[in-house]
């Protein structure tokens with residue numbers, strides 16, 4: 306078996322709004338994530354005054370990070386992916402000066418990570434933006450938001466230039482096509498015309514952040530972040546093959562822009578046939594030429610598509626309109642489990658872009674049971690991660706350049722899609738339930754010791770299937 310390279314970055318990934326809590330502390334403004342009290346997918350229940358949301362406290366990482374980082378270090382993490390909450394730095398989004406208390410929090414967080422030799426991988430915007438920008442400017446629908454974002458990005462690059470060498474621009478940038486409020490701060494029922502225009506503004510902002518990062522921190526690397534939405538044809542019928550090519554392009558075009566610096570030609574036909582006109586200026590095209598150093602992505606599942614839309618609808622799963630694959634088992638939340646899909650995706654992206662790849666999310670959300678002796682025997686999680694990591698080994702053997710792996714939620718956190726605590730991903734259990742009850746105590750699960758061994762042995766301890 307090919308083992309992981311020596312400088313491979315091992316760790317976990319979290320997002321500010323799913324762990325920090327302290328949602329209005331030290332001058333932080335409301336973010337779009339604070340507004341979505343019930344999760345990011347499906348019918349939105351927007352916060353009204355007096356509402357409670359589980360993320361208001363989340364797992365209180367804001368105050369407990371020293372203890373949590375010590376546990377990550379105990380597992381041998383060389384990297385932790387988290388995000389900066391934009392509204393801690395610019396509470397309303399359009400201020401001329403940043404909020405010093407917000408900046409100071411991340412100074413301390415990064416200093417603590419450095420003590421443990423944990424490299425930060427920082428997402429500039431993980432499913433959140435200052436809500437003020439939505440209320441006053443219409444979110445990413447407005448070009449001015451590009452300038453506000455650039456100001457924010459330059460502020461944090463300048464402040465943390467010594468501490469942070471790995472950056473990501475927008476989390477799962479393709480998500481806006483499914484959940485426009487989450488991705489671009491537009492109403493959920495926005496027409497495709499408005500969504501593609503907002504996405505375009507975000508792509509320009511991403512490219513401007515790449516340029517700023519290269520200027521301000523020359524020894525840094527900055528990547529994009531895609532939801533690895535692999536879609537297989539439901540059959541080998543040529544029409545199904547073509548349909549899967551088109552469906553994959555619906556998310557890959559974002560990677561094409563961020564990696565190659567221009568829209569791919571197939572988008573012209575797509576927009577034309579859909580009656581969409583995206584306003585792209587000459588200055589935008591020049592900005593887009595600033596391309597990422599590496600590609601990062603999340604991978605949880607694969608899906609299927611068919612040219613026969615009635616058939617596809619009849620096989621529809623839990624995730625958007627993807628049809629279920631009859632060959633795959635599913636998680637308790639209905640997400641198809643497909644380890645080989647990860648090898649497929651790594652090869653697909655490497656064939657297409659020949660850039661280093663970073664797997665920045667992967668994992669199994671599951672109910673855990675606390676045994677009478679206080680242990681958690683999460684063998685299902687171990688199995689899931691073991692099988693996926695074996696496929697990363699296969700991709701390495703295929704010659705794919707993979708620079709790191711940060712599995713999702715190394716510590717239990719609030720689910721993005723459902724706002725549940727009970728959908729657990731962690732190696733570390735957090736005592737808190739869906740109603741917000743619990744001591745917040747941290748406990749090592751069986752998988753904690755398993756992951757520690759995987760990291761220590763550079764993958765040699767993985768069990769062949």
Ligand code: BGP
Nearest residue numbers: 320476477670719720721722723
């Ligand atoms: C990704 C998001 C994460 C995360 C993960 C798991 O789409 O980037 O924020 O939450 O999915 O999803 P969930 O929390 O819904 O189980």
